[in-house]
Amino acid sequence: MIPLDYYIGLSAILFVIGVVGVLTLRNAIVIFMSVELMLNSVNLALIAFSAYSGDPAGQILVFFVIAVAAAESAVGLAIIIALFRNKLTVNIDEVNVLKW
Amino acid sequence: MNLELVVFLILAVAAVASAILVITRKNPVTSALYLVLNLFIIAILYLFLRAQFIAIIQITVYAGAIMVLFLFVIMLLNLGDDRLLKWKLNSKRTIALLLGLALLGEILYYVMSFVTMSGLSPNSESMGTAESIGKILYSNYLFPFEVTSILLLAAIVGAIFLAKRRISEGPDGE
Numbered sequence: 028m029i030p031l032d033y034y035i036g037l038s039a040i041l042f043v044i045g046v047v048g049v050l051t052l053r054n055a056i057v058i059f060m061s062v063e064l065m066l067n068s069v070n071l072a073l074i075a076f077s078a079y080s081g082d083p084a085g086q087i088l089v090f091f092v093i094a095v096a097a098a099e100s101a102v103g104l105a106i107i108i109a110l111f112r113n114k115l116t117v118n119i120d121e122v123n124v125l126k127w
Numbered sequence: 128m129n130l131e132l133v134v135f136l137i138l139a140v141a142a143v144a145s146a147i148l149v150i151t152r153k154n155p156v157t158s159a160l161y162l163v164l165n166l167f168i169i170a171i172l173y174l175f176l177r178a179q180f181i182a183i184i185q186i187t188v189y190a191g192a193i194m195v196l197f198l199f200v201i202m203l204l205n206l207g208d209d210r211l212l213k214w215k216l217n218s219k220r221t222i223a224l225l226l227g228l229a230l231l232g233e234i235l236y237y238v239m240s241f242v243t244m245s246g247l248s249p250n251s252e253s254m255g256t257a258e259s260i261g262k263i264l265y266s267n268y269l270f271p272f273e274v275t276s277i278l279l280l281a282a283i284v285g286a287i288f289l290a291k292r293r294i295s296e297g298p299d300g301e
Contacts, residue, residue: 028129028131028245028246028247029131029132029135029175030245031244032238032239033135033139034172034176035238036235036238036239037142037172039231039238040143040146041142041146041165042234043230043234044227045146045150046226046227046230047150047223047224048149048150050220050223050227051150051219051220054155056155056197056200056201056204057149057155059197060149060158060162060197061149063189063193064146064162064165067166067169067189070169070181071169071172074173074176074178074181077176077251077254078177078247078251078254079244079246079251080248081249081250081254083254083255083263084263086178086180086181086254086255086260087263087268090181090260091275093181093184093185093188094275094278094279095275095278096189096193097188097192097193097279097282098279098282099282100193100197101196101283101285102285102286102289104196104200104286105288105289105290106289107200108203108204108289108290109289109290111204117204
């Protein structure tokens with residue numbers, strides 16, 4: 028039997044890889060992929076807690092997280108397309124109009 | 128060391144390796160394909176946890192729909208240019224890496240200090256089927272489910288509005 032700690036540890040490692048990706052990368056699309064990695068690691072933790080405690084609410088929550096992630100990626104990629112159309116780049120260092 | 132644990136460890140190493148490859152590859156298409164691999168591995172882990180319905184949803188919605196959207200945008204914008212993703216280690220990135228490692232240490236410290244459950248709950252066997260998920264979703268969680276449809280509608284309208292080409296911009300269209 029696999030202890031619950033292993034799942035939570037794997038989920039934590041995947042989450043931190045996503046955080047480091049968001050902090051270090053410069054390509055807006057790959058930053059979005061890092062956000063998807065983080066969402067996925069949280070889903071894994073929710074499913075693991077749900078299965079080990081016998082409470083189906085965790086799986087329902089994952090269902091809603093996946094629905095929100097789909098909406099988020101559609102809107103986010105539309106923003107990236109609009110950004111590329113206006114600035115001809117997806118490098119976030121060159122997008123500094125809102126910088127004070 | 129039983130077989131289940133060995134398979135879990137192999138899958139965990141593969142998941143971490145593919146996640147690291149996602150954020151270190153230069154070509155965004157390669158990153159997207161490694162992310163698909165990562166999503167499939169996590170779907171297999173869901174099957175380990177007896178969450179069959181969520182595993183199928185993960186493969187169809189995430190690895191199918193969302194990643195196709197990503198690849199479509201990457202190829203639409205023609206991002207073969209790999210100057211953007213040169214992974215040079217400068218001071219900002221070193222700080223980011225150290226902060227990430229500190230975060231990992233904190234999470235693992237707290238997880239190891241309070242998590243004690245060691246086996247799957249007995250009623251988890253029938254919990255992850257489409258039947259039981261559907262029964263709960265359409266009774267206890269009916270209102271959030273309906274609100275999700277409004278969220279998706281808002282996302283559709285927003286995405287079309289944002290990505291639409293502005294026709295009436297100048298005197299001659301574009």
